[in-house]
Amino acid sequence: MVIESLFYFSLAVLQALEDGLKKADADPSVKAVMICGENGKFSAGADIRGFSAPQSHPGIGLAPIVSLIESSEKPVVAAIEGVALGGGLEVALGCHYRVAHVKARMGLPEVTIGLLPGAEGTQRLPRLIGVPAALDMITTGKHIPATEALKLGLVDEIAEENTIEAAIRLANKVIGQPLAPRRLSLKPVPTLPNMEAFLREALVKVKKQARGCLAPELCVQAVRAASERPFAEGLRRERELFRLLLSSGQARALQYAFFAERAVRRWATPAGASWSSANAQPVRSAAVIGLGTMGRGIVTSLVKANIPVVALEQDLENLKKGRKAVMLLLEREAMKMEGGAQRLDFHNPARLQFTVDFDLLRDVDLVIEAVFENMALKKEIFHKLSKICKPGALLCTNTSALNINEIASATSRPQQVIGTHFFSPAHVMRLLEIIYGSHTSPSAIATAMQLAKALNKIGVVVGNCFGFVGNRMMFPYVQQAVFLLEEGSRPEAVDEVLEDFGFKIGPFRMSDLAGLDVGWRSRQGQGLTGPSLPAGTPARQRHGQRYSPLPDLLCEHGRFGQKTGHGWYLYEKAGGRTATPDPWLHNFLARYRDTHGIKARAIDQEEILERCLFALINEGFAILAEGIASGPEHLDVIYINGYGWPRHRGGPMFYASTVGLPRVLAKLEQYSEVHPDVPGLRPNAFLRKLVAVGSPPLQEWMSYVSWQSPKL
Numbered sequence: 001m002v003i004e005s006l007f008y009f010s011l012a013v014l015q016a017l018e019d020g021l022k023k024a025d026a027d028p029s030v031k032a033v034m035i036c037g038e039n040g041k042f043s044a045g046a047d048i049r050g051f052s053a054p055q056s057h058p059g060i061g062l063a064p065i066v067s068l069i070e071s072s073e074k075p076v077v078a079a080i081e082g083v084a085l086g087g088g089l090e091v092a093l094g095c096h097y098r099v100a101h102v103k104a105r106m107g108l109p110e111v112t113i114g115l116l117p118g119a120e121g122t123q124r125l126p127r128l129i130g131v132p133a134a135l136d137m138i139t140t141g142k143h144i145p146a147t148e149a150l151k152l153g154l155v156d157e158i159a160e161e162n163t164i165e166a167a168i169r170l171a172n173k174v175i176g177q178p179l180a181p182r183r184l185s186l187k188p189v190p191t192l193p194n195m196e197a198f199l200r201e202a203l204v205k206v207k208k209q210a211r212g213c214l215a216p217e218l219c220v221q222a223v224r225a226a227s228e229r230p231f232a233e234g235l236r237r238e239r240e241l242f243r244l245l246l247s248s249g250q251a252r253a254l255q256y257a258f259f260a261e262r263a264v265r266r267w268a269t270p271a272g273a274s275w276s277s278a279n280a281q282p283v284r285s286a287a288v289i290g291l292g293t294m295g296r297g298i299v300t301s302l303v304k305a306n307i308p309v310v311a312l313e314q315d316l317e318n319l320k321k322g323r324k325a326v327m328l329l330l331e332r333e334a335m336k337m338e339g340g341a342q343r344l345d346f347h348n349p350a351r352l353q354f355t356v357d358f359d360l361l362r363d364v365d366l367v368i369e370a371v372f373e374n375m376a377l378k379k380e381i382f383h384k385l386s387k388i389c390k391p392g393a394l395l396c397t398n399t400s401a402l403n404i405n406e407i408a409s410a411t412s413r414p415q416q417v418i419g420t421h422f423f424s425p426a427h428v429m430r431l432l433e434i435i436y437g438s439h440t441s442p443s444a445i446a447t448a449m450q451l452a453k454a455l456n457k458i459g460v461v462v463g464n465c466f467g468f469v470g471n472r473m474m475f476p477y478v479q480q481a482v483f484l485l486e487e488g489s490r491p492e493a494v495d496e497v498l499e500d501f502g503f504k505i506g507p508f509r510m511s512d513l514a515g516l517d518v519g520w521r522s523r524q525g526q527g528l529t530g531p532s533l534p535a536g537t538p539a540r541q542r543h544g545q546r547y548s549p550l551p552d553l554l555c556e557h558g559r560f561g562q563k564t565g566h567g568w569y570l571y572e573k574a575g576g577r578t579a580t581p582d583p584w585l586h587n588f589l590a591r592y593r594d595t596h597g598i599k600a601r602a603i604d605q606e607e608i609l610e611r612c613l614f615a616l617i618n619e620g621f622a623i624l625a626e627g628i629a630s631g632p633e634h635l636d637v638i639y640i641n642g643y644g645w646p647r648h649r650g651g652p653m654f655y656a657s658t659v660g661l662p663r664v665l666a667k668l669e670q671y672s673e674v675h676p677d678v679p680g681l682r683p684n685a686f687l688r689k690l691v692a693v694g695s696p697p698l699q700e701w702m703s704y705v706s707w708q709s710p711k712l
């Protein structure tokens with residue numbers, strides 16, 4: 001008998017499975033059962049949206065179905081095609097045999113949505129493949145290919161072609177064989193000589209990586225229960241831990257992030273452009289200009305995506321340096337890949353060519369400029385590109401903050417100019433901020449989005465303003481962090497609070513890593529410091545607003561961060577990575593406060609957290625109100641994937657909604673009253689409006705935006 005199921009489980013699917021199994025068991029003419037999915041996909045598990053209404057969630061009925069399958073007196077074989085994920089794999093684990101198509105992928109990704117495999121998966125998988133492999137799958141949520149599943153013993157057979165036929169063949173072969181040895185609930189968990197030490201170390205490891213996210217830790221506890229308790233007791237523990245996660249709030253945040261990342265694929269601009277009005281142009285070849293920190297990673301990303309690249313530098317010396325760095329990155333990437341260097345083929349000049357000659361850019365479909373952050377230089381390059389490149393070529397700039405319209409104005413084809421803001425390291429970070437200018441065509445946006453997909457990145461389309469979305473929200477956050485130092489705090493205290501919140505790295509460690517000179521040059525360019533600053537400008541004020549010259553002063557002392565061996569912290573050497581609190585800096589701060597008559601005060605963790613985060617969130621409301629982003633999900637996806645925002649907190653705007661908008665507003669009002677010269681703390685009008693209309697759910701925020709002057 002064949003039972004088909006659907007892509008994700010609904011109550012109807014579970015009912016059909018139950019009915020089918022009962023019918024098969026009762027029918028003497030049925031000798032074996034095969035369970036498969038529809039349309040070449042076994043199952044992606046439970047419908048994730050349903051977890052927000054747990055009482056009616058189809059998942060509740062899943063565990064009894066898995067038990068029912070396992071207890072069948074007739075052999076049940078799973079035919080896995082496409083994916084078997086979450087509850088889908090748990091159903092397969094209830095089966096007595098598993099056959100997978102060679103291209104199928106399997107996994108228990110519940111941890112990534114803040115849960116654990118709650119349909120008995122944490123108890124069956126360790127019994128089948130042992131604790132180390134099960135723990136790895138359950139705590140990372142990774143999808144493994146069928147070939148690896150076979151090696152682990154997760155599947156019994158791989159089918160190169162027709163999986164259903166292979167599963168039926170296997171079912172016929174095993175009719176009459178004893179089923180008890182195939183029932184995972186009856187098997188003991190394979191022992192390890194050092195199980196206790198292994199589980200203890202695993203817990204320490206996941207806690208370190210999880211940065212406050214509960215699910216990985218509870219997954220370890222559930223697997224520990226499998227190794228220590230009889231099956232039925234292990235199940236009780238699994239259920240208890242599942243409930244804990246479901247009510248923790250983190251699951252909701254992680255599930256929101258899952259759907260937000262998919263929602264941003266459906267881009268739209270305030271002018272009405274979207275996928276439906278735009279065709280992406282094919283990108284068969286590309287060029288990258290500038291092989292510094294960013295250019296190297298971008299070239300690597302393109303080569304990995306199988307797009308032939310011309311890599312260009314300003315002179316032979318920089319070209320040699322850039323080529324060496326790119327080759328090193330590609331060698332490393334190749335080592336991580338199946339097929340390695342051969343598959344990447346980067347020694348082939350038809351795939352990757354290094355040059356200083358702009359003429360070689362004549363035929364490429366797309367150019368990404370990644371030279372210094374200098375408007376005059378970028379305009380010079382774009383003017384040249386506009387003359388040299390073929391008519392349809394897309395011209396992208398990797399600027400971090402500069403005006404796309406001004407860069408486009410240097411060309412004769414502003415409709416083909418677009419910002420593609422990669423994040424460092426560009427071959428690793430998943431975010432690609434895609435910035436359209438006033439003249440950028442819908443087709444250019446669609447092509448950049450398509451490129452993001454080809455590079456395995458998450459493209460987020462945003463409007464043009466200084467710093468775009470990510471960096472614009474970052475400015476008030478970093479500004480608050482520096483003001484807190486002026487007022488009495490220390491870099492290590494501020495970083496600790498934000499790292500405890502879940503950021504991968506606090507603002508001062510981040511600034512040391514990126515290099516303080518980057519911001520210094522930008523502030524010099526804006527006339528905020530350096531020789532162009534008018535004489536007599538007060539040290540701690542610019543344009544009537546509070547300003548901290550602390551980062552400028554550090555740069556004047558040659559403290560650029562890791563690269564010089566000292567910045568906000570001290571490092572073991574120039575280029576060192578181990579940050580230690582620096583007594584020199586503490587003395588420097590004390591002298592600075594004396595000079596400016598600032599009385600240091602004790603600043604508690606709550607103030608540090610709120611001032612940094614609420615200033616960032618406040619800017620987010622301004623961005624939404626101005627139409628720079630289509631929705632809060634865009635801001636959240638940018639922060640999770642580009643700025644190390646803890647995913648289990650759902651992104652800054654989601655976080656604001658969980659804190660409660662009235663509280664965010666009240667706190668901003670309170671801080672703004674104390675610091676009236678800091679516009680970043682002045683509550684944004686859109687935040688006020690949302691509170692005034694009763695703080696609607698985040699999904700409804702954009703319906704309260706008045707689109708009077710979208711800034712394109």
Ligand SMILES: CC(C)(COP(=O)(O)OP(=O)(O)OC[C@H]1O[C@@H](n2cnc3c(N)ncnc32)[C@H](O)[C@@H]1OP(=O)(O)O)[C@@H](O)C(=O)NCCC(=O)NCCSC(=O)CC(=O)CCCCCCCCCCCCC(=O)O
Binds near residue numbers: 046054083109110
């Ligand atoms: C499947 C994928 C790998 C496909 O990827 P891709 O091809 O890239 O397509 P996508 O764009 O990602 O997806 C297409 C489209 O599908 C949507 N989608 C995908 N999967 C799901 C899903 N599982 N649910 C809902 N929607 C899904 C996706 O959003 C896209 O749509 P769009 O958003 O409109 O664009 C990839 O999609 C993927 O990885 N999916 C996620 C897979 C996953 O995480 N599965 C695990 C789900 S959780 C699960 O299965 C657990 C269980 O079933 C066990 C439940 C046990 C419950 C125990 C009950 C205990 C209850 C306690 C009661 C408490 C009350 C009390 O106290 O009593």
Ligand SMILES: NC(=O)C1=CN([C@@H]2O[C@H](COP(=O)(O)OP(=O)(O)OC[C@H]3O[C@@H](n4cnc5c(N)ncnc54)[C@H](O)[C@@H]3O)[C@@H](O)[C@H]2O)C=CC1
Binds near residue numbers: 371
């Ligand atoms: N470093 C970072 O973390 C990020 C930087 N960016 C942006 O990316 C751009 C590049 O930044 P980085 O890679 O950090 O700079 P970088 O200083 O490391 O590299 C710039 C490279 O451009 C080359 N170059 C300069 N003029 C050139 C010309 N006329 N023709 C060809 N090559 C030329 C230089 O020789 C140098 O190798 C900047 O606009 C920056 O704001 C964007 C995101 C993150």
